[in-house]
Amino acid sequence: MTTHPTRRLFAARTTLALLAGAMGLAGTAATAAEAWPTQPLKMIVGFAPGGGNDILARILAKELQQSLGQTVVVENRAGAGGLIASEFVAKAPKNGHTLLLGSIGGNTIAPVLAKSLSFDPRKDLAPVSLVAESGNALLVNAKLPYKNVKAFIEAARKEPGLINYASSGTGSTLHLAGALFAQQANVNIVHIPYKGNSQALTDVAGGQVQAIFSGIPPAIVSAKTGQTRILAVTSKQRVKSLPDVPTVAEAGLPGYAFTSWYGLFTTGGTDPAIVERLAREVHKIIHKPEVRAQFDMQGVEPVTSEPKAFAAQIDRELTRWGRDVKAMNITLD
CATH class of the missing domain: 3.40.190.150 (Bordetella uptake gene, domain 1)
Structure with missing residues (x-):
């Protein structure tokens, strides 16, 4: 069957119109993105x-x-x-x-x-x-006797429920890092939630709370004051900024890792x-x-x-x- 020339022309014009419309929309989106932010x-x-x-x-x-x-x-x-x-x-x-x-x-x-x-x-x-x-960092008050992860775990086992750890809030990565640690180490350490990492670190430094699974950036700042001590990092590998600090897995809890x-x-x-x-x-x-x-x-x-x-x-x-x-x-x- 032969297609009528008029129909062919109509179809071609329709296709061109659709393409032009699509290109126009794409152009409008691109223009909006380039204009942003306003x-x-x-x-x-x-x-x-x-x-x-x-x-x-x-x-x-x-x-x-x-x-x-x-x-x-x-x-x-x-x-x-x-x-x-x-x-x-x-x-x-x-x-x-x-x-x-x-x-x-x-x-x-x-x-x-x-x-x-x-x-x-x-x-x-x-x-x-x-x-x-x-990763995060396991940080303790510097006056406490735990010098490494093994000592921390041993103390937690001897005194179940007496060692507290702070976090930046319930459900935060710092909370989950501690909960996973407690689960794998089979220890009972008590979670103390704060509304942020800063006040939590302040209380660990002051001795109100014994430990914290802190974000590494603020943990480094805190440890430099001499009031806290970093025992280990929770990542699978050591971090560049703390080359001498072992991972939790290296330091006494094989298989443990928590990365944010x-x-x-x-x-x-x-x-x-x-x-x-x-x-x-x-x-x-x-x-x-x-x-x-x-x-x-x-x-x-x-x-x-x-x-x-x-x-x-x-x-x-x-x-x-x-x-x-x-x-x-x-x-x-």
Whole structure:
């Protein structure tokens, strides 16, 4: 059957119109991403000033401010293991101007511990990129007799329930690092939750609490005062900034390892082109030698990821922690 010339012409024009429309939409999205940001940005941190999230957020905010030409203000909204900050960002305008420096604790552990959530951690937060990975540090008051992990475990076994450990909040990575340690070492150590790492470290230094599984950056700062002592790091390998400090596995608890990650998010539903633009900016920043040097000094490993890969990681970890925290009988509420 022969196609009528008019029909062929109509079909061709229709195809061209659709292509033009698609190109126009792509052009509009690209233009919107290039125009962004149009106002100052907020970077929300779910823990008090002085913690690992806070330190890395301030490094990243300073660099983003320079590269984007807009003010980037770090705002601490501590509480509920990071959920208060996540909820704030999840309910912010969907324009990429509100960011979250999140972590494994606040974004994949705390959500599965909460009895109820006012937002969907998979849909209402848009993963942008990983920023860093890090172990934690087992830190004790310097006046205590434990000089190593074996001595700490032996003391905990002799005095079950009498040794306390602080954390930056119930359901935080610092809490989970301690709970996993207690489970694998078969010891009864009591968890004391704080609203942030800074005050928790202050009380360990002052002797109100005996130990803490701290983020490495603030642990280094604390240990330099001489009031606390780092016994080990929780990562699988030693960290560059603490080359003489053994891992927990090396120091007396074989098989133990707990690694945290830090990552950048914005509000779910934000234009994907803006998310991609933000990811590109983060990747440039993280690969700067001077930024990597700052991260090394803080005891964290610089790392980035694409938005889709980061989103897939979040999904896997929400599923994993939904299963694993039950085994440790941990609840957030």
